[in-house]
Amino acid sequence: MSALLISMPLAVCAVVAQPMPVILDTDLGDDIDDTWALGMLLGSPQVDMKLIVTAADDTVRKTRLVAKILEAMGRTDIPLGRGIQQSSDPIHQEAWLGDYHLDAYPGTLYGDGIQAMIDTIHASKVPVTLLVIGPQTNIQEALRRDPTIARKARVVSMEGSVDIGYGGSPKPSAEWNVFKDIPAAKAVFDAPWDITIAPLDSTGTLRLTGEHYAAVEASEHPRARTVIENYRQWANPHQQNESSSILFDTVAAYLVFDSALCEMETAKLSIDDEGKTVRDENGRPVHCAMGWKDLDAFKDLLVASLTTDP
Numbered sequence: 001m002s003a004l005l006i007s008m009p010l011a012v013c014a015v016v017a018q019p020m021p022v023i024l025d026t027d028l029g030d031d032i033d034d035t036w037a038l039g040m041l042l043g044s045p046q047v048d049m050k051l052i053v054t055a056a057d058d059t060v061r062k063t064r065l066v067a068k069i070l071e072a073m074g075r076t077d078i079p080l081g082r083g084i085q086q087s088s089d090p091i092h093q094e095a096w097l098g099d100y101h102l103d104a105y106p107g108t109l110y111g112d113g114i115q116a117m118i119d120t121i122h123a124s125k126v127p128v129t130l131l132v133i134g135p136q137t138n139i140q141e142a143l144r145r146d147p148t149i150a151r152k153a154r155v156v157s158m159e160g161s162v163d164i165g166y167g168g169s170p171k172p173s174a175e176w177n178v179f180k181d182i183p184a185a186k187a188v189f190d191a192p193w194d195i196t197i198a199p200l201d202s203t204g205t206l207r208l209t210g211e212h213y214a215a216v217e218a219s220e221h222p223r224a225r226t227v228i229e230n231y232r233q234w235a236n237p238h239q240q241n242e243s244s245s246i247l248f249d250t251v252a253a254y255l256v257f258d259s260a261l262c263e264m265e266t267a268k269l270s271i272d273d274e275g276k277t278v279r280d281e282n283g284r285p286v287h288c289a290m291g292w293k294d295l296d297a298f299k300d301l302l303v304a305s306l307t308t309d310p
Contacts, residue, residue, distance in 0.1 A: 019048035021124050022256055023117055023153075025083070026249075027056035027134025027177075029065050029091035032234045034133055036306075037249035038066075039223040041131075042075050043305030046257035051120045053081040053113035055134040056180065057089045065093055067107065068100045072226040076106050079120075081113025083138040095233045114141050121149045129256050132157040132188075133249040135177050140184035143191055150191035158252035159185065160199035160277035162267060162288055168205045172276060175200055179275035186271050189284055196287040198251035199277065202262060203289075206251065209243040212299045216244075219307040227306060250302055251289060261298045263291035 024041065028034035041047050052070075054062040063082045070076050091097070102109060110116040117138070121128045130153045132139055142149060158177060165173035178185040189195070208216065216224045235245060255262070270283035292298065 019046055020129055020257060021048050021050045021126065022129045022131055023051045023053065023120055024049065025053045025055050025117070025130065025132045025134065025136075025138050026066070027062070028054065028069075029058075029062040029093055030056065030134070031248070032092070032231055032245055033247045033249040035069065035093070035227055035230050036244065036247050036302075037133055037253040038069065039073065039227045040250050040253045040302055040305045041256070042073055043223055043308070043310060044253070044257060045310035049075075049078045050124070050128065051079045051081060051113075051116055053083045053117055053138055055083045055138050057085070057087045058091060059083045059085045059113075061091050061097070063109070064100055064102055065091060065097045067102055067105045067109070068097060069226055069230075070107065071105065073222050079108040079110065079116065081110035081116040083113045084141060086137070092234055093230050096230050114138055114145065117142050118146045118149055121153050124152070128153045130155050131252060131256050132159070133177070133252055135180035136184040136188045137181045140181070140187040143187055147191070150193040154194040154196070155188060156196045156198075156252055156255050157188075158198045158203060158249045160197050160269070160288075161204075162199050162201050162269070162277060162279065162290065164199075164201040164204060166200060166204055172278075173200060174275035175277070178271060178277060182271065182273065182275045185275070189269075189271055189286075194287075195284070196255050196259075196289075197277075198248070198255055198289045200248075201288070201290045202292060203248040203251045204246065206247050206295075207243045207245065208247065208299060208302065212303050213243050215303050216306050221307045221309075224306040247302075251298075254298060254301070255289060259287075259289065261292065261294045261301075262289040263293055264288065265290045
């Protein structure tokens with residue numbers, strides 16, 4: 001592929017000729033936005049997906065779901081690991097999962113996704129991007145086992161609410177991915193890696209509507225078709241005919257390889273005991289996507305990643 005200028009909030013920008021190694025930690029099976037984000041990542045030539053690890057609650061069932069999605073999207077080349085199981089709560093894409101089991105899955109499976117994450121980070125010759133789009137329980141455990149990973153990876157996550165809350169509220173919220181496991185979120189903030197977040201400020205009202213949504217719904221591409229099949233069984237019939245749901249996690253997926261379309265700010269933040277990400281002059285610096293320079297261009301990019309080949 002041709003060289004791409006990656007506009008990331010790191011110390012310097014760099015021109016890279018190869019896709020960047022990425023580990024995805026996802027609670028796919030809860031909100032549908034993880035499914036959209038996975039499709040976007042797999043349609044982005046800037047991303048070299050090294051591993052996917054399932055997170056939060058019933059990771060056994062979620063691993064089956066991600067495996068079926070990868071098979072439907074033609075990407076069983078990506079290793080898949082199971083994260084920490086916290087419960088046997090049902091998932092919200094159970095109808096699409098059906099009776100799919102892992103016995104005949106052709107890809108690589110790891111029962112201990114945490115160790116697979118650690119090993120993948122250390123095996124990489126270049127720093128890995130750890131994309132976290134769910135509660136950060138798995139990442140806390142990886143840091144407990146091997147704190148040195150924080151010097152060989154950077155974190156991009158969908159988390160937090162800096163100045164704007166859910167639904168565009170002027171009052172910040174305790175965002176779910178933080179609130180679900182506050183100690184884990186604090187542990188990730190305390191580690192010495194570079195952190196970029198997509199908070200509710202830029203994600204909390206993001207939907208595909210009109211021609212953007214119609215293009216994905218009408219597409220026969222395996223990524224788009226798989227996303228829409230899952231969305232139809234997740235959403236109520238009225239909603240799915242008009243627009244997507246809120247696609248929080250797609251913004252974090254984009255920030256893995258670029259930030260030029262976002263209004264970025266490096267803010268000093270801390271996480272309080274209520275799970276809120278608060279501005280704090282004694283907090284750690286975090287690169288935050290606070291809004292949009294060109295939201296339509298982002299939507300164009302998202303649609304293309306789902307409906308066309310890179």
